[in-house]
Each structure stands twice: as C-alpha cells, then as structure tokens.
Amino acid sequence: MEQESRIGDELSSSLLTAERLRSSVEEAKSFKTECGEVGKQADRLAQMLRTLVRLVAGSQQQVYDRPIRRVVADVRKNLDRALSLVRKCRRDNVLRRVCTIINAADFRRVVGFLESSNGDVKWLLSVFDGDGGDGGGGGIVISLPPIATNDPILPWVWSLVASVQMGKVVDRIEAANQLGSLAGDNDRNKKIIVDEGGVPPLLKLLKDGSSPEGQVSAASVLKVLSCDEDKVRCIVNDVGVPVIVQVLSDSPVRVQIKVATLVARMAEHDPVAQEEFARQSVIKPLVTLLSLDVFVDDLEPSSKQHSSIHSLVQMNKDPVSKAYKSFKSNVYSEIGGSGSGSGSGSGSRILKKERDNESPEVKHELKVSCAEALWMLARGNVANSRRITETKGLLSLAKIVEKEDGELRYNCLMTLMEITSAAESNADLRRAAFKTNSPAAKAVIDQMLWIIKEIDSPVLKIPAIQSIGSLARTFPARETRMIQPLVEKLGSSNQEVAVTAVISLQKFVCPENFLCAEHSKNIIEYGAVPLLMKLIRNFEQQVQLQCLVLLCYLSMNASNHEQLEQAKVLTVLEGAERLASLQNPELRELVSKAIYQLSLYNAGSHSQMLSYAGP
Incomplete structure (x- = not known):
C-alpha cells in the first residue's frame, strides 16, 4: 500500500x-x-x-x-x-x-x-x-x-513482468515462458529482467500451487536467471529460498524436477545460497526424493561379485538391516511435509499417490535433479556434507551408484566425492560419517572400489579414486584392499586417471597420515615403484612432479625397501633435484630429505657388505 x-x-x-x-x-x-x-x-x-x-x-x-x-x-x-x-x-x-x-x-x-x-x-x-x-x-x-527507441528490450521486459505479476493465469504462464526465452538469448537480457524487478513476480507464480504449469514455467525462468553469483543473490535477497524449499516439498513431481534443478543452479553459483538452502532444511526432502524406491524392492544387501565376503557378512548383520528398514519407513512419511506444514493430511496422500503413479522415466528424472542439487549443496561445504550424512544420505547414494547408470550415477558419485573431500578436511565429519564399523561407509567404499576396478570410464574412475584418497586416514593398516587398485591405475593409459591415482596414494603416505610407514610398504609391495618410474619417463612435467612427491614419501617412510634400490630411485631423485630446485621450496626440501634418507640406508648397507667380506 x-x-x-x-x-x-x-x-x-x-x-x-x-x-x-x-x-x-x-x-x-x-x-x-x-x-x-x-x-x-x-x-x-x-x-x-x-x-x-x-x-x-x-x-x-x-x-x-x-x-x-x-x-x-x-x-x-x-x-x-x-x-x-x-x-x-x-x-x-x-x-x-x-x-x-x-x-x-x-x-x-x-x-x-x-x-x-x-x-x-x-x-x-x-x-x-x-x-x-x-x-x-x-x-x-x-x-x-x-521510450523504447534507445532500448527496445526494456519495455518488452516491462510488459512481460507486468503480465506475470498482474495478468490472468494463462497470461502469466505465457509471459513467464517468453521471459525464459528472452533470458536465454544473452546475459544482458538476464540482467535487465533481474534489475527491473522480474524475480518477485516469478517467485509469486512459483508459489501459486493452483497452477503446476505456472510453477514449472517460473522455476524454468529462475533457473535460466541463476547464471552467476549476483543474480542468484538477488533471488536470495527477495526471500526466494523459503519459497523454493516449500514448493520442492509440496508440489507434483514435474514441478519438483524443475525446482530441484533450480536449487542446483543457485547452490552452484553462490555460497550464500548454499547456506540459506541448508538453513531452510532443503537437504532432507532432496535425500528423501532421491531415495524413492531405492530400498523398496531391495532391502537385502547386494550379492554382486564386487562385494567382499567381509562386507556381505557385515551387511547382513542386524544393525544394517535395521538401517535399511528404518530408512524405508521414513521415506514416504517425510516427503511433502518438510518444513512447510502443508504436506500433511489429504494433500500429502494425494501427492504420494501422484508420485506412485508417475512413470519410471519421470521418477528417474526427479532423482537426477535431486542428486545434482545435493552435489552442488555439498560442493566445498563441510556443514552441508555433514547434513547429508545425518539424513542417511550416504547409504542411499551408495545404493544408487551400484544400481543405476548414466547421469544419475554420475551425480551421486560426485556428491559422494564432495562429502569425502569434506571429511578429509574435517576430522569430526570423518569420525562421525566414516567410522570403521559404519554400514554406510562400508557401502560407499565398496562402490568406489568396484568402479575403480570394473568400470571402464575415466569420468567415473577419477571421482572414485579421489574419494578413496580423501578417506586415506580412515583406513587401518590391515585394510589394504583399496591400495592395490590405486597402484594398478598408475599404469592406466589415461593420464588423468594415472595422475589422480598418484595424488590419492600421496594421501596414504604423507606425514599427516599416522600409518604412512605401513601404507608405504604396502604400496611398494604392490609394485608402485616401477610404474612411477615409467610415468616420470613418459609424461609431462606436471605429472613428473606429482610422481616425485610420491616417490619422496615412499623413500622417507620405507628407505630400507630393496625395491627402491633396485629401481635406482636415489639416482632418479638426484637427477630430479635440479628440476625440483626450479619449483617451490617445499618440493625442493622434500626431495632433499628423501635423498638424504636413501643415502643413509645405502651407505649403511655398503658398510655392512664390506664387514662381511673381511679384510
């Protein structure tokens, strides 16, 4: 007024x-x-x-x-x-x-x-x-x-936004669709729409549950507008996040698909949006929607060949069965009622019935969108990664990686990669979500190892290898089943896969890892040294430097291993010292320490051989 x-x-x-x-x-x-x-x-x-x-x-x-x-x-x-x-x-x-x-x-x-x-x-x-x-x-x-003489786009935007805000339903939908087409032409049009107050009418149309078609149109336009931090921040400042979260919880599937994609775009471009979505409790409904039908027909653990006997035994124990059953029992009760208060009663039952009647293709599309939204919410965000693990999201993500393929598997895999990366940087999250006896952690690790060993796709192998590396500090010394696959990937014909394996192995043997000495011996025993020497000879300088770092750690932690001497690692490091001197001081110091350690062992071995030979 x-x-x-x-x-x-x-x-x-x-x-x-x-x-x-x-x-x-x-x-x-x-x-x-x-x-x-x-x-x-x-x-x-x-x-x-x-x-x-x-x-x-x-x-x-x-x-x-x-x-x-x-x-x-x-x-x-x-x-x-x-x-x-x-x-x-x-x-x-x-x-x-x-x-x-x-x-x-x-x-x-x-x-x-x-x-x-x-x-x-x-x-x-x-x-x-x-x-x-x-x-x-x-x-x-x-x-x-x-007034349009100087800028004909401006009055056109005015007319469309006015129609979205004040027109009949059919006119609002048509105007929103035209705004989306206009915004898709170039970034300048996006800026004009946002600057001229186009976001609040679109949010109003999105909130209007009487027209699912209008909600789809509004969500589609907002997704196109969410192309950079400034525009996403405008949506956040216009109190758009609570509206988006409510619509995600309370709408038909075709609307939820568009809204989940909108959440992904906003979280991708603006860390403030990431935090605001988490504050409005968007993660729980996303995980719940992603988990539709995941455990309904498959409550028992997988009998796939890639699961180890140990994991099969563990997955059949009571705590895991309870976890599956508990998760299933909460799936449908949580959908539609998270945070808004309008998802209960007959409305919630109607939405559930609609979801049950949707085609598998539509449900699959919804899961793809929700998985992408979780990926973007978890990316670089420890708090959101923790929230996903607290909703039992790890178990669901691991099961989808096992069962699905294509974009859905990839999005879930990337979400897991972000969560493991957050766990690497945060000890509390690492201890809480990836405990040795955690069924969810076991499921995640099993799927990562299966992808590394069996899936012939660098796009999938790379995040799986990175995830295992991020969890390096969670593995006990006796747990060596993840080391051999990583060592084998040092010989991959794909350079990026090989380099990713090198970097992941570094995390097993770096000084920050309490079991670096034990892991170093295992890595050498599985034949890593000859493969590293081959990488140093055949690939570019950046690959060589990563291999040198790993060789230095192995030399410092297991300098008395005979394979290091047989491969003439000391000679390689001495030759690389000049190369290392051109790089940062930390690398130069690391190479010097490794050379010193190997020289001490070689000198000791030589003196011992002379004493056995006699005068």
Whole structure:
C-alpha cells in the first residue's frame, strides 16, 4: 500500500504540472498558436494521467511500478521543459520579449517531447488496463512505446513482468515462458529482467500451487536467471529460498524436477545460497526424493561379485538391516511435509499417490535433479556434507551408484566425492560419517572400489579414486584392499586417471597420515615403484612432479625397501633435484630429505657388505 501510495503521489505531481502548463498556455501573450498546440498535448497527457491514477488506486493487487516510475520521470521532465518555455510567452513587454530568445523550433521540439510522453503513457495504459480483470493488467503488450527507441528490450521486459505479476493465469504462464526465452538469448537480457524487478513476480507464480504449469514455467525462468553469483543473490535477497524449499516439498513431481534443478543452479553459483538452502532444511526432502524406491524392492544387501565376503557378512548383520528398514519407513512419511506444514493430511496422500503413479522415466528424472542439487549443496561445504550424512544420505547414494547408470550415477558419485573431500578436511565429519564399523561407509567404499576396478570410464574412475584418497586416514593398516587398485591405475593409459591415482596414494603416505610407514610398504609391495618410474619417463612435467612427491614419501617412510634400490630411485631423485630446485621450496626440501634418507640406508648397507667380506 505504501508503494502504491508513492506511485500515486508521483502521478499526482505530474498531473499537477500538466494543469499548470495548461494555465500558462491560456496566459500566453506571444506564440499563441504554438502555445495552443502545446496545450492540446498537455490536455491529452493530463487525461491519460488521470486514468492511470485511477487504475493504480483501484488495483486489487500489487502494482508493478518499474515502467510507471521510469515513464513518469520522463513525463515530468518534458512537462517542466514545456512549462518553462510557455511561461516566457506571458511577457507583454516588447523589450523583454526581444531579449528572451524564443523561436518556432523550440516549440516543435517541446511538442515532440510531449507527443513522446503521450505515447509512453498510452502504452502504460495498455499494459495496466488490458483484458486482465482483477483491477490489474491483461495480456502481453506487443507494441513498443517511444521510450523504447534507445532500448527496445526494456519495455518488452516491462510488459512481460507486468503480465506475470498482474495478468490472468494463462497470461502469466505465457509471459513467464517468453521471459525464459528472452533470458536465454544473452546475459544482458538476464540482467535487465533481474534489475527491473522480474524475480518477485516469478517467485509469486512459483508459489501459486493452483497452477503446476505456472510453477514449472517460473522455476524454468529462475533457473535460466541463476547464471552467476549476483543474480542468484538477488533471488536470495527477495526471500526466494523459503519459497523454493516449500514448493520442492509440496508440489507434483514435474514441478519438483524443475525446482530441484533450480536449487542446483543457485547452490552452484553462490555460497550464500548454499547456506540459506541448508538453513531452510532443503537437504532432507532432496535425500528423501532421491531415495524413492531405492530400498523398496531391495532391502537385502547386494550379492554382486564386487562385494567382499567381509562386507556381505557385515551387511547382513542386524544393525544394517535395521538401517535399511528404518530408512524405508521414513521415506514416504517425510516427503511433502518438510518444513512447510502443508504436506500433511489429504494433500500429502494425494501427492504420494501422484508420485506412485508417475512413470519410471519421470521418477528417474526427479532423482537426477535431486542428486545434482545435493552435489552442488555439498560442493566445498563441510556443514552441508555433514547434513547429508545425518539424513542417511550416504547409504542411499551408495545404493544408487551400484544400481543405476548414466547421469544419475554420475551425480551421486560426485556428491559422494564432495562429502569425502569434506571429511578429509574435517576430522569430526570423518569420525562421525566414516567410522570403521559404519554400514554406510562400508557401502560407499565398496562402490568406489568396484568402479575403480570394473568400470571402464575415466569420468567415473577419477571421482572414485579421489574419494578413496580423501578417506586415506580412515583406513587401518590391515585394510589394504583399496591400495592395490590405486597402484594398478598408475599404469592406466589415461593420464588423468594415472595422475589422480598418484595424488590419492600421496594421501596414504604423507606425514599427516599416522600409518604412512605401513601404507608405504604396502604400496611398494604392490609394485608402485616401477610404474612411477615409467610415468616420470613418459609424461609431462606436471605429472613428473606429482610422481616425485610420491616417490619422496615412499623413500622417507620405507628407505630400507630393496625395491627402491633396485629401481635406482636415489639416482632418479638426484637427477630430479635440479628440476625440483626450479619449483617451490617445499618440493625442493622434500626431495632433499628423501635423498638424504636413501643415502643413509645405502651407505649403511655398503658398510655392512664390506664387514662381511673381511679384510
């Protein structure tokens, strides 16, 4: 109401200026013909301004004010120009008229300005007094006002946004679709839509549960607009996150698909959006939707060949069965009621029935969108990663990686990679989510090892290898089944896979790992040294440097291992010392320590051999 009052005041002020102009025209003593033409334009303008004031005052909904403010500002400026010119014609003193330089060209210019203002206000009336009913605007206005001369996109956006905010349902949907098409053309159009207040009407349409088609259109446009941090922040600042989370919980599947994708885009581009979504509890409904049907027909653990005997035994124990059953029992009860209070009762039952009746393809698309949203929420965010693990999301993600393929498997795998990366940097999360006896942790590790060993896809192998490396500090010394697959990947024909394996193995043998000595011996025993030497000989410098780091750790932790001597690692490190000297000081120091350690062992071995030989 305050906003509409301010608009009314601005319109009333312009109307008052138009009436003053009319009075000044009647008092003109010179250029009466030209002043009369100005008066005609002022009359037309005053009449349309009165109509516009009535429309704004009588509107039953919030008026979209951006075009009104812009047009009225130009109208005020043009009226002031005309008033200043006409007032000069009131002077009846001949000398004063001679000293005041006025000519017909000045009037032609002012009349042109007033004609443009009349065209602009007429266009405003067509936008706000269309066949829309409810005291608001109507259909989309295709014509462009004179103000569009410099930027025709701007009035088009105004018309579409006004229709989204004040039109009939069918017009709102059509306008939203056109905004999405316009936004998809280029980034400048996106910026204009956001700057001109397009986000609040779209959020209003998204919130309107009476039209799922309108919700889909609104979510699609907002997703296109969520292309960088600034635009996403505008959606957050317009209190869009609570609306999005509520719609995700309470809407039909086709709407949830678009909204989950919107969550992914916003979380991808803005860390503030990541935090705000978590604060509004979006993770629980996402995990729940992702888990639809995951455990319904498969409560028992998998009997796939890639699962170890140990894991099969563990998965059949009571705690795990309880975990599966508990998770299943909560799946449907949680859908539709998270945080909004509107997902209970008959509405929730209707939504559940609709979901049950959806085709497998639609359900699959929903899971793909939810998995991507979880991935983006977890990316670089320890708190969100912890929240996913607290919802038993690890178990669901691992099962989907096992059962599904394509984009759904990839998104779940990337989510797990982000969670393991967060666990690597946060000891509390590592201890809580990846305990040795945790069924969810066992399931995750089993799937990662299976992908590394069996799946012939670098796109999948790389995040799986990174995940095992991130969990290096969680494995006891006796647990060696993840080391051999990583060592084998050192010989991969794909350079990125090989380098990722090198980096993951570094995390097993770095000084921060308490069991670095034991892991180093195991890595050497599985044949890592010859493969590293081959990588150093055959690949570019960046690969060589990563291999040198791993060789240095192995040399420092297991300098007495005979394979290091047989492979002449000391000679390689001494030759690389000059290369290392060109790099950062930490690498140079690491190479020097490894050379020193190997030299001590070799010197000791040589002295021992001389003592056995005798004098």
